[in-house]
Amino acid sequence: MSIVLSTVATQQKIARTSDLDLEISKIQQAKIDLQRNVADLVDAGSDLDPKSPAAKQLEARKEALVNLEKKLDMQLKAYEAEKQQVNSSLGYIAGLK
Numbered sequence: 001m002s003i004v005l006s007t008v009a010t011q012q013k014i015a016r017t018s019d020l021d022l023e024i025s026k027i028q029q030a031k032i033d034l035q036r037n038v039a040d041l042v043d044a045g046s047d048l049d050p051k052s053p054a055a056k057q058l059e060a061r062k063e064a065l066v067n068l069e070k071k072l073d074m075q076l077k078a079y080e081a082e083k084q085q086v087n088s089s090l091g092y093i094a095g096l097k
Contacts, residue, residue, distance in 0.1 A: 006093050013090045020083040027076045034069045038062055 041062045048055040 010090065010093050013086050013093065016086050017083060020079050020086065024076060024079050027072050027079070031069055031072050034065050034072070038065050
């Protein structure tokens with residue numbers, strides 16, 4: 001019975017690792033897109049008078065994107081930490097077999 005349980009646990013951990021890999025990949029792609037958008041905003045605002053309403057609006061959008069990137073970084077770290085825990089569990093389960 002122990003072999004069956006460890007096999008099921010291993011399959012669940014492997015599935016969770018795959019799910020985490022997918023989520024990590026999505027976040028990394030979102031970060032790349034955000035960084036591109038921030039660069040575009042900086043380029044668009046380079047010709048504007050810093051005191052103009054349009055420049056201030058672009059700066060506010062840039063700050064919002066930077067804050068979103070920070071949130072993505074936090075989520076990415078959480079997923080990476082969970083993945084590390086899952087991989088440690090897999091090593092433990094493998095040692096039981």
